Amino acid sequence: MPTKYIIVTGGVLSGLGKGIASASIGHLLSSRLKVVPIKCDGYLNVDPGTMNPFEHGEVFVLDDGGEVDMDFGHYERFLGVTCRSKWNLTMGKVFDMVRKKERRGDYLGKTVQYIPHVTDVIKSHIFDVAREEKADLMLVEIGGTVGDIENELFLEAMRQMKEDVGRENIIYIHLTYVPIPHGVNEQKSKPTQQSVNLLKQRGIFPDIIIGRCSEFLSKEIRVKISNFCDVHPDAVITGLDVDDIYEIPLIFEKEGLPEIIHKTLNIYSPPDLRKWKELIRNIRHPSKEITVAMCGKYTKLEDSYASIVESFNHCSAHLGCKINLEWVETTDLGDTSFLDRVDGVVVPGGFGSRGTEGKIEVIRLARERNIPFLGLCLGLQLAVIEFARNVCGLKDANSTEIDPDTPHPVIDILPEQREIYEKGGTMRLGAYPAFLKEGTLVRSLYGSSEISERHRHRYEVNPDFHDAIQEKGMVFSGASKDGRLVEFIELPGLKYFVATQAHPELKSRMETPAPLFYGFVRACLEGC
């Protein structure tokens, strides 16, 4: 069977959940097909690694060290695949490739143009991935909204692709918005019509339209969209607003999306949603409830911590408990009374000094009051600083990232990072193994002595202080193979005081929640 292609575009406005829609489509088709997702982003950064999470949400990190769009988190969680950084194509990467080719003389004698040279680079990148991965189905999501100048070249490349791969091997799915204006109280198709027109002007004629709406699309609106946009009425699908993104594949299945795709692409891969449905039922009908304080500095934008939120959803599905997240901004932490009403505290990853003193204070209180605590990356570093200051008596201990002149640099830059001044993709990135100490809580949670988690950091626990810290009772429960880099810490005797230099939230899946989150939620439940 030749590789099939599904191209997903978006219209009307951003934020309609194109990534989740694409991931859900992939989920529904992956029972018998190898589905490989590609995301095309129109910005000129080579990758999102240098962007503030406020700009672009969470930076997702892959096993191979790629810093990629947060949609890859959805792809991995919905498709059960391990993605590669090559699958995220940004316009920055495309121009970089074109420029390198031009300097190498690949275009000697020619004027290098957007069409065909830039579009050819886009297409051949996608075809390379399809070949390398032996993909049955390539799922290509075009970031942004049709009409944006940034994604024009990607759309043009997608238009051309139908000749390259054969018209029977490619379909176009367009996600739009169907509003129900207040006072009018009926579903409106005009934004969809206009957005489809924009797409048609670019030579792309959608086969399937997904209309995001607060209600299921009525028969009338389906007929209207079908008439105006030249799609079969059965190919007008509701993209229902839901509280829980894991319901989207179920909605699409109910709307008959898999059958339409099977028919139009001539493939067969019936979805098996039994396990998925069972887990979602647990989320919908929890028997217990806990509240967790998330202490960060990007708390105004929950997308910055998307994988952590999902990791908690996975725990909800397995433990049948509702997990309320209370977002605590630590920049000017004054009132700490929230600690009286929460069952546990998470200090997530982060960079720079803003908010760190507030987090250290929260960690101190969590330790002293025996409130379950989970620290992730920066969370581990701050837990070590707190312990060094208040238990080891190292006054003003700090990380050199926060205070370069600290008298006790318990957290210091990794030796291999000292001479690195370039910013893109230069941190310690991707999956690294850790070896877990026998008899520790972390080892029992993972159920294994050697594990692998993903990383994104420049600093570490300073080896000069290992002995002083361990002598006072902090256990280094996991380390790199040579024992130098502290990967996990814990405080025995407390209900749950665990932190890691890694980002276990990046590998949590619906079917297999991240062990440290699972253990943390269980500890929170015990206190209820």
Ligand code: GLN
């Ligand atoms: N800023 C810290 C470091 O670079 C922690 C990074 C993180 O939390 N991802 O080591």
